Amino acid sequence: LDLLLLNSSPPDGTELRIANALLHSELNKKQPLLLPAKRYTKRITYALETAQSENALLRKRLVDAELLLQARKQRKKGKRIALKSKFVFSTQEVLEIAKQAELEAAQKKPNKNAKQRAKDILFEEVEKEALETISSDSDSDCI
Missing domain, CATH: 1.10.1200 (Non-ribosomal Peptide Synthetase Peptidyl Carrier Protein; Chain A)
Incomplete structure (x- = not known):
């Protein structure tokens, strides 16, 4: 029983099947389990619990994402x-x-063009006032 395959994420399917078949044959024997088989069963159950918890989290995220997409698609x-x-x-x-x-x-x-026109008119008025003040200042400097 190769314990290294349990460390890979996800474990290789064919190697995992072969190791599980070997474990099943050890379990079917009338003799007590050998130490490698005991270690393998502990690690495989831990790996299964980890995979199940990851699957539960992924399913929850998938449901949340699907609900969000459905809410976006619905017209109100x-x-x-x-x-x-x-x-x-x-x-x-x-x-x-x-x-x-x-x-x-x-x-x-909202009418975007009307807002833009109002901004343009305001900008032109400010620009005219600035030019008038500059020209009046330059006239007084000459005298």
Whole structure:
């Protein structure tokens, strides 16, 4: 029984199977277990416990990641939610619902261009004031 294969993570599958088969044959004998077999059983049970705890942690992380992805995929507002229970999309009622959802979405979005224009106008005013103060200072220096 090779104890070195238990130190590798993960242990090689075929070598582990061969060592386990040898252990099973030792267990089936009527004689008491030899010292290498006893050591092997202690280490293999420890390795199994370690692997089980790692698997439990990985399963928990996987479930958490899947829940996070599902939460990201779910829509909470918009046309898809408004039209969720409707099956016929060619009626006037459905068209009105879709238009209303689009209007609500457009109203909630901030107008980035208006904000940028306001910043540009403010910057131009400050720039003009700075130029005026510089030119008035230079005029008074000449006199």
